[in-house]
Amino acid sequence: MLGVIILGNNSAVPAFDRHPTSQLLTMPNRKFLIDCGEGTQIQLIRYKIRRSRISHIFISHLHGDHYFGLAGLLNSFSLLGRQQELHVSGPAGLQEILEMQFRAAHTEMAYPLYFHTIRQAGYLMTVDDVEISCFKTDHRIECYGFVFREKKNPRSIDPEAVKKHNIQYSWFETLQQGKDYKAPDGSIIRNELLTFEAPKGKTYAFCADTKYDESFIPDIKDADMIYHETTYLENFRDQAVKRFHSTSKQAALIAQKAHVKKLLIGHFSSRYDELDDFQKEAREIFPNTDLALEGVCYRMP
Amino acid sequence: MLGVIILGNNSAVPAFDRHPTSQLLTMPNRKFLIDCGEGTQIQLIRYKIRRSRISHIFISHLHGDHYFGLAGLLNSFSLLGRQQELHVSGPAGLQEILEMQFRAAHTEMAYPLYFHTIRQAGYLMTVDDVEISCFKTDHRIECYGFVFREKKNPRSIDPEAVKKHNIQYSWFETLQQGKDYKAPDGSIIRNELLTFEAPKGKTYAFCADTKYDESFIPDIKDADMIYHETTYLENFRDQAVKRFHSTSKQAALIAQKAHVKKLLIGHFSSRYDELDDFQKEAREIFPNTDLALEGVCYRMP
Known part of the structure; x- marks a missing residue:
């Protein structure tokens, strides 16, 4: 597991050239796409990322800013002549929505496309040496975070x-x-x-959209890097609670309590033009915090 | 009717910072959005266009590059607190797809949203002094072009x-x-x-995606300006026929035979980086042709 490339770091309404949620977990021979907000395929082109390396896509929940770019990306894969298989995991309803869109367009995918419906927290699959599991977050609708855990390498x-x-x-x-x-x-x-001795396998956790929620701390405990949303600053805490989102301070508290090595924060509300205060607020509690900036690859620590 | 602002001029797979189809027909007090490919709401922000002025949206057909940006735009309208009504017209299936997405997200629109399903060619509606009708084009799936005709003003x-x-x-x-x-x-x-005598009302026609098709010439006859797709240059005519698209020369022939005043061409294939040849090829037959460039407002002649 090499690092995470941020493709979208904004909350629902795009603003200030920030885009809805999407990120890529990169490995030597493949990539996992985590969430796929509108414009993800355009961001992939902008940052010159080879789309063909994406083998698995994980969708956290069915708010549009986390998956409205998926149908277009799957379509483009087909038009670009993709042949290798693609696996899409997401909550119940995702497959039906996409298949309805494909039917309306009389689209037959040129490559094998497999859907995996997530019905509960727990183990999802193992790809190469990476074990993928999911956990529930506290959001307005059914929402899952994902943990990617490299198995301890052999000596x-x-x-x-x-x-x-x-x-x-x-x-x-x-x-x-x-x-x-x-x-x-x-x-x-x-x-x-x-x-x-082989180097220890890395662990990355994507905590999706969520209210402050200590219940998933055991799932992300000791991770090398996590991404936690920070839609608001702490002075908008009430708004955060009401909308099932978190503040920067709350994200930092989760990182601290879970003893992770590094925290990435994103999903910034469109009310904020400047992002410095998010970093400042989080670092007061958890110093090894970085803003998840679009186009940047954050290496696993 | 003032002019047309191009938001997306590319065919299905975005490339070279060109986006899937979308354009705005502007009037003194409102705007009509014609097609809404992925990223349309981001393009609206990029070109600093007041989204709230859009009162009606017309979708030509259910290929993703013509409507995958619609769900996100409708969502954002709601999150931005829109209150005025919005009318969406499109082929059968569009309403079901959008409503399925809204249900999955537990979304209730904050504003009155009305769907109008287009079931056949002919009159659609009159808004202020503009009469809107549609005609069938020859595409791989059910597809409609639109004619916007200002009624002759009173003396x-x-x-x-x-x-x-x-x-x-x-x-x-x-x-x-x-x-x-x-x-x-x-x-x-x-x-x-x-x-x-009052100035004559203007007519604009959007010819959607189509093979070369003379059958709709009566619908667009004598229009002040039309938009016709030109996915390929003439040397890819066979490809155009196979994929139910047109060449630049074919678009120009339609404009010529329909005696329109001005032709805009777009929906360029991602195989073309440079667009000069499209303009050159069309102008040989129909001199008053312009490339439909993103961000540009083409005034009604």
Whole structure:
């Protein structure tokens, strides 16, 4: 897991050249698209991102600013001659809406398109070495956050050491799993003399749209990086509560309590032209906070 | 009818900072939006156009590049506190698609929203002094072009003449209709001595997506300005036929045969970066052709 590219960081009504929610989680060989607000395909072109690398799309909820760009993107994939399969996960209703639009246009997708309807919190799927699960957030309609967790990599073989001890290739998988080597003469060589520890897998969590909600802290605990919405500043806390959104301070509190390493904040209300105050407010509580700015790739810490 | 502002001039897949189809017909007190591809609301902001003046929206057909921006725009109107009514006209299926999306989001529009389903060619409605009708084009799915025709204005009273002849106010409406004045003594004063001719009403036609199709020439005959799609140049004529689109030359032939005053061309394929050749090709047949460029307002000739 390399990082997250922000495509849209605004709340529902686009403003100040900020766009509705969308971001890309990048891995060496593929990309996951998280939410797909109106204009996402245009943002992908603007930032010269290879669309064909997107293999999975995850939609948090059915407010338009999180998925109105999806039908257009799926269409364009087809018109551009995409052939590899695409997986779309989202709440109940999403598949019906898209299929109704495709029927009206007499559109047949040129590539295999698979829908996965999310019906409850929990495990979703594993793609390569990334396990994806979802959790419920406290929003006006059914809404899910997503956790992307790289599985702990296997230990890597120390080529010098296995050569020295004349260890056969057939033992390598066992060694990578951390087990000791048992020689034909019955002697034991401890695993850490034969392998290197692999870097720990990274975890990224996208907390979608939500009121301040401690209930999902266990889901995102110790994550390397999270994205949490901050539609308002703390002085608009009442508005935030009323509209099932969060303030910058509240996002920082969640990051702090979940012991994450880094916090990205976004989903800024169109009432704010300048964003500096969001960063300032969040950093007072959680210093390692960055504004999620469009076009920027935030590397996993 | 003042002019047409182009918001999107590209075909289905956005490219080169060109956007899917949308344009605004402007009048002194209101605007009509014709088609609403993805990103239309963002284009409206970019060109600083007052969205609240849009009273009617006309959707030609249900290919996504002509209406995927509509749900987002209708939503934003509601979030921005719009109160005045809005009328949306489009083919069967449009209302169901939008209402399904609103239901999924638990959205109640804050303003009165009226749908008008277009079921056949012919008269649609009259708004102020503009009569709106539609005609069928030859496209892959049901598709309508629109004609906006300002009714001939009434003649205007010559204040000096009516004073001189001592004509009562109660006669004015009759005179504006072009009838002669009959004095109490039975004498007649011819209308043209008492009134001025009003300027002729303007006509604009939007020819939507279409193959070369002479069948709608009677609908757009003698229009002051028309918009006709030119997805391809003439050397891609076979491609145009196959995909139910037109070439630049074909658009110009339609304009010529319909005796219109001015032709706007757009809906350019994403295969073309430069657009000069479209204009050149069309002008060889119909000199008063302009490229429909985004952000530009084309005045009625």
